[in-house]
Amino acid sequence: MPRHRCPDCDVGMEQVDYSTAGAAGATSRMRIDDPRTSGTLGVGGMTYLDAYLCADCGLVRFYAE
Ligand SMILES: [Zn+2]
Secondary structure, three states: OOOEEOOOOOOEEEEEOOOOOOOOOOOOOOEEEOOOOOOOOOOOOEEEEEEEEOOOOOOEEEEEO
16 A cells, blocks of 8 residues: 555555765765754754655655655
């Protein structure tokens, strides 16, 4: 059971790896200042984003999970 579905195609989206265009050899993931986690466990409320791709239309969505 896919975790997310494409809003246009109504098919399951698959998680894909991604990286930002940073320094050579370095991969980094985007993250957000997540209000859901602020102040908990002293982690600063930062959450990494996971990318999900629809293989049918190419839509990519980011989820803070
Ligand atoms: Zn789609």
